[in-house]
Amino acid sequence: MPKGTTQTILIVDDSPENLAVLSELLQPLYRVLVATSGQRALEMVAKQPHPDLILLDVMMPGMDGYQVFERLRADPVTRPIPVIFVTAMDSMESELHGLDVGAVDYITKPILPPIILARIRTQLELKQARDWLRDENSYLEAEIAKRMSENELIQKVSIRALAHLAETRDPETGNHILRTQGYVQHLALALQNHPRFASILTDHYIELLTRSAPLHDIGKVGIPDAILQKPGKLTAEEWIVMKTHAKLGSDAIEMAERDATREVEFLVLAKEIAHWHHEKWDGSGYPDALVGDAIPVSARIMALADVFDALISRRVYKEPMAIDQVKAIIAEGRGLHFDPDMTDAFLADFGVFGDIAACHLDSGVE
Template sequence: MVDDESFYINVLVDLLREQYRVTVAKSGQQALSRVSSEIPPDLILLDILMPEMDGYEVCKQLKADPCTVDIPVIFLTVKSEVDDEIRGFQLGAVDYITKPMSPPLVLSRVKTHLALSQTRRILKNQNQLLEERVRERTHEISRTQDVAIFCLASLAETRDNETGNHIRRTQHYIQLLANHLKAYPRFQKTLNNEYIDLLFKSAPLHDIGKVGVADKILLKPGKLDPAEWEEMKRHAQYGFDALLRAEQELGSTAFLQLAREICLTHHEKWDGTGYPNGLIGEAIPLSGRLMALADVYDALITSRVYKEAFSHETAVEMIREERGRHFDPEVVRAFLDLEDSFQAVANRFTE
């Protein structure tokens, strides 16, 4: 209760103290000091006409402070003009009690606004609890999806004598490239944080179509003959088709759209000599152009049944030579800027 007149203080204290614990302040500054230094009150009865700092200013400062903004304020005043009431409500007051005061009215207003305030706090706490549970559940679902994606991709890779580390490495390579290229004007529109996150999550599925390739081809230790090579190249289409069927059954999502885009286009080449559709230049989606370089770099530095691993330095030179032929020149430029980071990822997720 904030009032500079002892008469009204005594009246209100006598009226309220049987039901409530009442703290008194005799000036606006004293009220602000006590509110900030003690347990915050559940309700403030605030006189408007006080010397030095009037009730309007006190209310304004209370509502500007995050610690006190939710405390309900009832103005006590001899003023009864509509403009005065409008000003008080605009500042955040919840009610007016006009002097001289009716005791039953005071008790009723205090009881009502304390109940409303308590209800708001309960709802706020419930909302915060619900939001936290939603966040936890969303995180749980996201983690479950990530595990499912990783397991599915790992199954495809292990059929090709590769490991889950190939998935991890290519995920991080493509993330490095995307984060670097998002500063380039040419890529700023596409490479926002949401897209890069989806790119990171969908990259492991780039070779999921290998599950459709026969073992005698997929695991052949020597060079494939022309017919075998044609069958091997179909894995890009197999992966695209499988994810398209998933979309048709379960509904389309940005993740599935990007995943099938990567499946289909990560073997396309900048000069149009890639597969399955011979796309040229920027007709190849950005996701496919990024995945192409990430996948080739990892293939070069990794031992396969049909080849020994190249050194990082040799792999870098081979990719540099393919700038403008196999790879988007700007993507190669980014790779060259990041080659130390690529090597660090390769070392981190080594076989």
């Protein structure tokens, strides 16, 4: 093998004379392996490193060249290796058949050294180009995946930071954003195969919905402390101000959307949730008194999650309710506050939502 040669050629031929001629021709330029049967060739190809090119005789006893080629193509590992048929059959039909099955070239015996060397060099150069392109594509795909992963992380951290910013204005909520995020994800998955929601609740939608959920109360940053942190019941005037947090939140998200050069999918859902998660199925909610299916699916799911968490949590103005009482209130809200089918799914998995809450207890709560 010549110094510095890295390219390997496997010659497959049952004739020792043919092997000797081809080996003598190629060894000054390439690393040469030989096999005297199709079965032996397959055994050699299965080992690392794989040959860069195979010169394959067609007419061999036992397993002929076409059968060997078929086995090579059936294996994803050996499929990319280029194969040149070398045969004494010089009919046009034989050559067309060899090329039709997928060989890169077809050379008839007796061989002409300059011709076979030129064709081998061409195929090896093409293979090098394909390998380079494949490696380059693999690198680019890995780099894109890395950048996307980094962007996903930045987005998630930014969302959580914004949600915690709102939380600092309303410290009683504690781990509320983590709990509601968990409720939203589980409820959406539970509804995924429901005929009313299957077309909407795709895996992608649920991922975006879960990511968006922490921003549902972002508008509370615009509510005065005297109202937001009041330990007692709000007056009618204060309640009017408090209810503006829904639109304040959606307006803030809409302003962020305007700054983006293209649509940001999760912001669409975040805006829906912020604006309409206080709407009620019967139209008695706020800010727009929407009724039934006019309320976006995202906001309907968030409504159940938000109310459930408010009922089970301690606030400056109330103690947490007993879990049986909470379940009864959710059930009473079916068809009034909440989407009936969503309520049924929530109640069916009620224990799971309790488990999610237990994973994210507020500080000091046992």
